[in-house]
Amino acid sequence: MKLKNIYQGKVVSLSVLDLVLPNGVRSKVEVVGHPGGAAVLPVFPNGDILLLRQYRACLKRYIWEIPAGRLEKGEAPRQAVLRELQEETGFKARSIKKILSVWTTPGFCQEVIHLFVAKGLTLGNCLREQDEIIETHRFSAQKIKQMLKSGKIQDSKTLVALLFYFRNL
């Protein structure tokens, strides 16, 4: 396997792998490298859920998301969600529980996002970075279900976390 590094950025890197696949075919594969991330569904004692209305420059629009962020070097996913939850919303959580790990776009990117549910929320101070444009909104479970049914929530990690939380399996 040969590796050609194209770009090393702040968030992502890009490489082209020249490799032999398990079926013997030689192929060049573009790979967007990513350190992995963690995301958290914050749930209040009455079942209300906290969502973010976040501006995504990449899409030139605001979308609904749960708090999330990249893992810092050496940081465990549980530490990352507690940190991102407080940075983005001001809330600390007394309990976090892992639900799933998700490949966001495995055709060309190595990103995995570890998903958690947070409970026992207490409000502290936000520590948002200046390029983060985020509003927090608290919704009833009923309202969230309406938003899911009507297609208003479109972010993949947020959809997986909410649909798994409300699952019927």
Place this chain on the structure above:
Amino acid sequence: MKLKNIYQGKVVSLSVLDLVLPNGVRSKVEVVGHPGGAAVLPVFPNGDILLLRQYRACLKRYIWEIPAGRLEKGEAPRQAVLRELQEETGFKARSIKKILSVWTTPGFCQEVIHLFVAKGLTLGNCLREQDEIIETHRFSAQKIKQMLKSGKIQDSKTLVALLFYFRNL
């Protein structure tokens, strides 16, 4: 807004945007460009579901997925899912129904995937590309629910399609 093109590949492109955010902050944003894609959950008359066991070179492993692919130039999402379904599984579908459109990783990539459910399946010939390593597996709804609960399905588009299909909203 200034745009610096870093790379134009077979699957993805990479640019750095130099822009002013809605809050007035100037920021450089890495953007992975993508033409968008479409994916489809194939459902048989008895409720069985078809999944792919697909090798992802980017992750160096096999994962469970639904049939999916990039939109070709000028191609509508409905056309793309019918094409990809047949190419990857051999099945034609008499009925496809849109469920959701999903941003897979909106922090740094413009990819949107349009999700459909396909019914009325009839088997024809596969037309896989030589760098696609895919097996098709037919499972009962009960087995799929077990796979979801136990974390065996980890691809985001597949999770959203299945969890939305089995939703309790």
